[in-house]
Amino acid sequence: MTDLPVTEPLLFNLDEPTPAHPNPAGIRRVAVLTSGGDAPGMNAAVRAVVRTGAQQGVEVVGVRRGFSGLHRGELTLLGPRDVANIIQRGGTILLTARSHSWRSPEGRARGAQVLRDWNVDGLIVIGGDGSFHGAHLLQEEHGIPVIGVPGTIDNDLYGTDHTIGYFTAVETALDAVDKLRDTGASHERIFVIEVMGRHAGHIALDVAVAGGAEEVFIPEDHKPVDSAVQVVQESVRKGKKGSIVIVAEGYAGGAQGVADAITAGTGLETRVSILGHIQRGGSPVSSDRILASRLGEAAVYALMDGQRGVMVGRTAGGITYTPLHETWENRKDxxxxxxxxxxxxxV
Structure with a gap:
């Protein structure tokens, strides 16, 4: 991961046009796509790419349905008005899809040819590690510069403090936890709530702390499900009327396994609530909109600077570049x- 050089703050005259960014790579047209699972804030990132391009004299081509649409030629030119009034919308206006054909060299070759036919100088991919794998192979096999923008609610990509969609997913899950806590206390019942996170417990951990959960189970910690029994028993002894247990979907024991252990060990009534894909939807919160806007702008500048095969991220408030392969080879704890x-x- 490479930190960009720190520069002295600049004072701009707001009556002057936006300063031109250096373009040593000679970028004239870029393509942008969203791939993999959708994440709140993807639209804000697309908007930032299009409007930054317009400010810098770079045309932007939108690719519909991710890599699947790329090899089928589902491309269209986008201008500033095409991305008006989308910053507050969840999902992605470009749509997204899983692509089986992109996994083959033939599928990637077809996609590369489509980009050449459209005179595209570089590709911006908004997605997670699977999407970055596909982008990396495209560049390695066909020499098309690619830049990754981290868009995944799991927050599991190395090279950035947060990923687009993560903040909204946490808020959505927390809202559900607050509601379930109310009914749990009324019925003196234990709720075991499963949140997303197949390989990482970031959402689960944040929701557990913000929601005042009695226990949390994450993939990074292989503690047995029986540990929840002692926690619940201690909560009851202290007079608590209900308990909340948060489980990341990737935890080996599973939410149902945790609930079954609690019922067997305490005899108390337990309910399992799996929040599922509700965490992917909804209007992005301000933090996701700001992060997406910043990274979308940075992705265009990265291509203009001659960067290729990197993910733009935000670390300690600054923009950083991380080689795509490092985003999945290194683990983000x-x-x-x-x-x-x-x-x-x-307690």
Missing amino acids: VSRDLYRCARTLS
């Missing part, structure tokens, strides 16, 4: 301090 905090505050 959860905050161990936050994990400790969750356990400490569950």
Whole structure:
């Protein structure tokens, strides 16, 4: 991961046009697509790419339905008015799809030829690690410069503090937890709530702390499901009327396994609530809109600077470049301090 150089703050005259960004790579036209699972804020990133391009004299081509649409030639030119009034919308106006054909060299060759036919100088891919794999192969096999923008609610990509969609997913899950806590307390019932996170517990951990959960299970920690029994028993002894247990979907024991262990160990009534894809939808919160806008702009500048095969991320408030292969080869761990905090505050 490479940090961009720190520059002195500049004072702009707001009556002057936006300064031209250097373009040593000679970029004249870029394509942008969204791929994999949708994430709130993807539209804000697309908007930022299109409008940054317009400001810098770079044409932007939108690709519909991700890599699947790319090899079928589903492309269209986009201008500033085409992305008006989308920053607040969830999902992605470009649509997204899983592409089986892109997994073959023939499928990627077809996509590369489509980009050449459209005179595209570089491709911006908004998605997660699977999407970055596809982008990496396209560049390696056909020499088309690619830039990745981290769009995945799981927040599991190395090279950025947060990914687009993560903040909204946490808020959506937390809203559900608050509602379930109300009914759980009324019925003196234990709710075991499954949130997304197949390989990472970032959502689960944040929701557990913000929602005041008694216990949290994440893929990074292989503690047995029986540990929830002791926690619930202790909560009951202290007079709690209901308990909330958060489980990431990637935890080996599963939400149902945790609930079954609690019922068997305590005899208390337990309910399982799987939030599922509701966490992907909805209007993005401000943090996701700002992050997406910043990274979309940075992706265009990266291509103009001659960058290729990197993901633009935000780390400690600054823009960073991380080689695409490092985003999946290096593991992004959860905050161990936050994990400790969750356990400490569950008493």
